[in-house]
Amino acid sequence: MEVGFLGLGIMGKAMSLNLLRHGFKVTVWNRTVSRCDVLVEHGASVAETPAAVIKKCKYTIAMLSDPSAALSVVFDKDGVLEEICSGKGYIDMSTVDSDTSSKISEAITGKGGYFLEAPVSGSKKPAEDGQLVILAAGEKALYDEVIPAFDVLGKKSFFLGKVGNGAKMKLVVNMIMGSMMNAFSEGLVLAERSGLSQQTLLDIVDLGGIANPMFKQKGPAMIQSKFPPAFPLKHQQKDMRLALALGDENAVSMPVAAAANEAFKKARSLGLGDNDFSAVYEAVKIPDCSADA
Numbered sequence: 001m002e003v004g005f006l007g008l009g010i011m012g013k014a015m016s017l018n019l020l021r022h023g024f025k026v027t028v029w030n031r032t033v034s035r036c037d038v039l040v041e042h043g044a045s046v047a048e049t050p051a052a053v054i055k056k057c058k059y060t061i062a063m064l065s066d067p068s069a070a071l072s073v074v075f076d077k078d079g080v081l082e083e084i085c086s087g088k089g090y091i092d093m094s095t096v097d098s099d100t101s102s103k104i105s106e107a108i109t110g111k112g113g114y115f116l117e118a119p120v121s122g123s124k125k126p127a128e129d130g131q132l133v134i135l136a137a138g139e140k141a142l143y144d145e146v147i148p149a150f151d152v153l154g155k156k157s158f159f160l161g162k163v164g165n166g167a168k169m170k171l172v173v174n175m176i177m178g179s180m181m182n183a184f185s186e187g188l189v190l191a192e193r194s195g196l197s198q199q200t201l202l203d204i205v206d207l208g209g210i211a212n213p214m215f216k217q218k219g220p221a222m223i224q225s226k227f228p229p230a231f232p233l234k235h236q237q238k239d240m241r242l243a244l245a246l247g248d249e250n251a252v253s254m255p256v257a258a259a260a261n262e263a264f265k266k267a268r269s270l271g272l273g274d275n276d277f278s279a280v281y282e283a284v285k286i287p288d289c290s291a292d293a
């Protein structure tokens with residue numbers, strides 16, 4: 001199967017390498033062209049524009065940072081819309097809101113193409129290992145056709161129905177994750193300020209009912225103030241913001257998520273946006289001056 005791939009950041013690079021390893025022919029495009037080099041070393045072809053990728057490939061996957069990037073790659077000059085047509089499928093795996101996904105879907109299907117949104121749960125390592133969880137929605141026929149690619153990229157794929165459902169499910173999951181990371185960070189700070197061993201806290205948490213892979217993997221690095229980016233904090237804050245907007249739309253009060261979003265915003269203002277999202281720990285550590293007022 002020949003697949004196009006747009007966006008070679010942390011996730012896109014790992015996912016496209018994985019497809020190459022499993023025998024797919026892959027044509028890549030990335031805004032910063034030098035990021036294509038490593039893919040070429042592993043057998044990928046490079047196209048000069050998103051439109052050129054679409055022209056060459058029956059199926060094209062996108063993995064882009066946020067709604068504005070996802071829209072730009074489709075609607076701007078040399079974008080996806082210039083070449084999408086009947087018989088071609090476009091699969092956007094970026095984490096965006098349902099409105100963005102719907103706009104893209106309408107434009108693609110308006111030109112006769114097929115559209116699937118397919119955001120993923122799982123980060124850099126699961127992407128490298130083909131262990132993502134795929135949350136697809138949109139054109140079921142396209143979903144069925146690209147299952148061989150999803151089987152390489154992920155350990156489980158869900159088809160969630162109409163366009164928007166995948167985007168919404170992903171935002172709900174990441175809203176929970178961002179809130180958990182804040183609670184975990186507060187716990188680590190509270191342990192330290194109370195004179196307790198943070199390592200012992202990690203050991204105890206890992207043995208009980210709140211044990212989870214995220215605390216286990218990120219905790220040891222966090223207590224050493226190391227935050228190598230797997231999931232960049234700026235993207236987690238984008239997801240909190242989009243999840244809160246979904247809460248607004250549905251009149252769901254989410255005070256925990258709102259507080260977590262503020263902590264991620266504070267971390268961004270401290271210049272931590274390109275660190276892993278666990279770097280919110282650094283923002284949580286800073287005493288809240290407003291509390292003294």
Ligand SMILES: NC(=O)C1=CN([C@@H]2O[C@H](COP(=O)(O)OP(=O)(O)OC[C@H]3O[C@@H](n4cnc5c(N)ncnc54)[C@H](OP(=O)(O)O)[C@@H]3O)[C@@H](O)[C@H]2O)C=CC1
Pocket residue numbers: 006007008009010011012030031032035063064065066068069072073093094095096120121122123124230231232235236
């Ligand atoms: N990292 C993770 O653990 C996970 C991330 N996600 C989601 O996947 C998506 C990608 O994440 P990740 O790979 O970590 O992000 P990165 O920041 O590593 O990569 C972002 C990609 O988007 C491209 N891009 C950004 N802005 C534009 C633009 N205006 N036009 C064209 N291309 C653009 C970048 O190109 P360039 O190289 O030129 O900057 C790069 O290829 C995000 O939506 C994120 O929320 C989902 C699950 C896990």
Ligand SMILES: O=CCCC(=O)O
Pocket residue numbers: 095120121122123174231
């Ligand atoms: O969107 C990013 C998800 C990261 C993860 O699931 O660990």
